[in-house]
Amino acid sequence: MIDEFVDRYGDIPSSVMGLIDIALIRNKAAAIGIYEIRQSESSILMYLTDIRREEVAEIIGRMKGKALLSAGAKPYIAVRTEKSAKPLSSLKEIFSL
Numbered sequence: 001m002i003d004e005f006v007d008r009y010g011d012i013p014s015s016v017m018g019l020i021d022i023a024l025i026r027n028k029a030a031a032i033g034i035y036e037i038r039q040s041e042s043s044i045l046m047y048l049t050d051i052r053r054e055e056v057a058e059i060i061g062r063m064k065g066k067a068l069l070s071a072g073a074k075p076y077i078a079v080r081t082e083k084s085a086k087p088l089s090s091l092k093e094i095f096s097l
Contacts (some may be wrong), residue, residue: 021088021097028095032056034077039087045096048075059094067094 002020005012012020029037029046032055036047048056051071059077060067066080081090091097 002017018088021092024097025067025091025095028097037091042083043081044079044087044090046077046094051075061094063094073086 002012005016025037029035033049033052034046035049038045038047049068056069056077059079060069061078068078070076070078079090079094081087
């Protein structure tokens with residue numbers, strides 16, 4: 001899709017690229033059962049419909065000690081972020097974009 005935009009319209013503005021990134025993140029999140037993403041002061045919380053072991057393990061492994069799974073009544077993955085980190089950059093790292 002990005003190649004088509006570039007072919008037809010030239011360089012993609014950063015605002016449009018941000019929207020594309022958000023769409024890709026939402027798609028990847030939904031595919032692994034994440035239905036809600038929230039940001040707190042020092043972390044990103046991703047709420048799961050159910051715990052899909054392989055996908056959750058992949059995210060936790062990729063985050064190298066910055067991610068934690070809470071398997072309570074409302075399961076979620078918490079990923080610690082730097083205070084200066086932008087949420088979109090952190091999500092791109094989490095979902096390997």
